[in-house]
Amino acid sequence: MSSDNNLEPAPSRRRILECMAAAGAGTLWLMKGGVLHAQPMAGAAAQTAADATFGFVQVSDSHIGFKHAPNMDVNATFAAALARINARALTPAFVVHTGDLTHLSRAEEFDTLAALMKGVKTPRVLFIPGEHDVIGDNGAAFFDRFGEKQNAGGWYSFDYGGAHFVALINVLNLRANGLGFLGAEQLAWLKKDLAGRSAETPIVVLGHMPLWPLYAPWGWGTEDSGEAMTCLKRFGSVTVLNGHIHQIQQKVEGTVTFYTARSTAYPQPAPGDGPGPGPLKDLGTRQLQSYLGIRDVRHVQGQDAVSVAEEMLS
Amino acid sequence: MSARALDRPHAVTRRQLMRGALASAVLAAFVPRTHAQHVMTLPQGKPTSMVAAADARDVTVEIRGFAFVPQQLSVTVGTRVSWINRDDEAHLVASSEGAFKASAALDTDDRFELVFDKPGTYPYFCGIHPQMRGTVVVK
16 A cells, blocks of 8 residues: 555545444443543544543434345344444443334334344443334334333433433424424423432433434424423533434534434435435445445554554653 | 236236225225225335326325425315325325324335315325425315
8 A cells, every 4th residue: 555545634534434324333422520522433442431430332223124225234234333332342331222223113123123232232221212213103112112111201311420311202293394392291301300400410311303403404403402401501511412313413502512323224414415314325336435445444443543552652 | 008007017906996995985984074084005016006097086196305296286075195105215194183094104115095085175294204294185
């Protein structure tokens, strides 16, 4: 290889990250001093994790049952994402799936997802539904099988490592031309759940659809997310994690940081790019590139290793 | 041309269509308060029938590019409207006003049919992508 390869500009690295999104990756979240830090699964070195209070992994949008371009085998890419989790030296405290487990809410799709999920090495797995998981029964099958059953509406909260986690449901009772929806009952519960907690408590909110107005023409937002944010803004560190849009977008609003996650199944276009948020299937070539790109990923991992080595030298 | 159409592997027979129509008529008789009758959701690949195409009372709405095409549809009472999903993403057809039971999830090439036997305006949307909307006007 020519020395030019060692001087590849940033866009190439970005393209490889896109390819990793297509190939299916999870995100490792490390809690450090009450602030969550994102770490891509591929590059996460044990050294980085050493000073973390704890870590967990978010996977999203596995769409089990999807059988079209650019991914004819979503089971394999989901399994690959889980294998990356298992390959890590540190076991995540838990793995959370932020929705669209399945493509069509079919029993056999839930079966497959549950069977695959059994292979992940972690003490706990948590789920929230996407709109693809609640078709035809308002999520009855999902909640029966994957719900935490704290509340009739499916939402739940828990504490871990000094942080407070809140899992919200925003994919039910959707209205024509509407966005994601939390509803008065859930918002009342949220208010009560957060009341009395110290403003120093790090809060992590889990949802499926974006909890900020990301791109309304494609339904990428939640109608009443503003009311939820009103309850959250007094806290010093709030991290909001969601899936749904199959790509990484980030926004900071005061002490609240919003992140969307990649899918393990297929990427979707950037907001407004094309007629709708369907799978990027003209990835035909690009996906081929991403298969070739897995080699590139290894190559880039090599580059990352170099940078890690530099850190070690310093 | 017509001979080629007859050779289509999934074409529905006239008898099957009649059976479907009869079933919906029976259903209508027993559910008088429902304005539009859900006929059936057919598995993918099933029929684009030349019989249907020849009958003015059967109309197809395509779901493609995250839109219902045509978005506005005007039909006469008794028309059977078929939605067929041409996207690689799943969609469904849900009444905005609860006038009919929502379709099941429609995967690529899946169909959903309704017979509209009462006049009215029937706005609907995709329950998975609520920004997708359409209207059937029955006269």
